[in-house]
Amino acid sequence: MRVTFTANGKPVEADDVWEGESLLYVLRERVGLPGSKNACEQGECGSCTVYLDGVPVCSCLVAAGQVQDREVRTVEGLTEEDGELGLVQQAFVDAGAVQCGFCTPGLLVQTDALLAQDPQPSDTDIREALSGNLCRCTGYEKIMDAVRLASARTCAKAVSE
């Protein structure tokens, strides 16, 4: 079947999509957006987290056919318009929260969603928000640092604007 939707603001089209295929597969293999990672395929690791109509979800658990005419935003869509790293992405780089990097795309989307809802989350809120994103390298401390840094920069930006 054919599936058309919006990915990072641009209309995309995928042909010959198998009916049981996941959104994650379509993104990675059919529309050239390999940023979202495939690890567990059962919603446990969060590496494939994307926005679906503004709500963060595991793209491995969304059937491709379900995104027809809907809006998807992936980690690739978190960059600034000029292609520079977005605020959350830069904070992860600056805090050294990226090791092997496999979990990073999901963490970035989930952090972006957290800060959009609550620019100044407590540590408990951060842990809760990221409880569905597994990282096997960092031990999470640098990730916590990155989210705190992104939070501080988000707040500073809001004040300066």
Added chain:
Amino acid sequence: MEFLRPATWDEALAAKAEYPTALPISGGTDVMVEMNFDVHRPSAILDLNRIGDLATWSIDGDVVRLGAAVPYSRIIDELSEPLPGLALAAHTVGSPQIRNRGSVGGNLGAASPAGDSHPALLAAGRDVFVEAASVRGTRLIPIDDFYTGVKRNSLEADELIRAVHIPVADGPQQFSKIGTRNAMVIAVCAFGFALHPKSRTVGTGIGSAAPTPRRAVEAEEYLQGVLAERGLWESGDLLGSEVVQRFGELVRAAASPIDDVRGTADYRKHALAVMARRTLTWTWNDYSKQIRSAA
């Protein structure tokens, strides 16, 4: 495989009538796991995402009509006052991403004994109904009659779950769940408990410790008897450790768990007794406070 995309509820019912083996999908948090791992290849997938009504809820008098596809995250945000037990259970589901997609309708459709909604629904009282519909009409299935076996429910092949009717809480409710960690866990076992002061009844729900979610009927009857005999509904006085202990034992006796990868039968029974005592104590303390502050 067919991918059916009804735009309206009537279209969905017509599709389910035409393809009775079609597997309904909403949040996909169960269905897609089976698909990704090739556990299940249905003849057709019936996508319910386009039917906006399914993701709405309303309160009519003292009953919440919860659309089958209202995601757990919205139950937590919007319904924790009228449905405290279910909201607590919803909070223990998976992760934020899973809670953004998963729904009570999906839990009921899958009818896994480990589904987190079930103990809360069972505890919410005898007026909980699953609204099931087909082209033949709509019926309300009492929650006590809904679960029929491991991953089996009383839906007919042409029926879809449209909503769940749950009484607005009139007393404290609790939910407790055992897992290996605090997020992303399937319950080793779970327990839901509710006090219903208006009807002078209590509700229980056991999860993951029998072929189906089930109530601890004897425990409910014992506690109701004690509360009535001693006038505790009126006084809000302490239950005493004997009552709490006995209640825990009766809940334990109501379970018939198995040994599996998540835990042993013995452990589950033990944990259920502990959770029963704790949830009873928490809810009763809340209730006593309400009685005292009203006095």
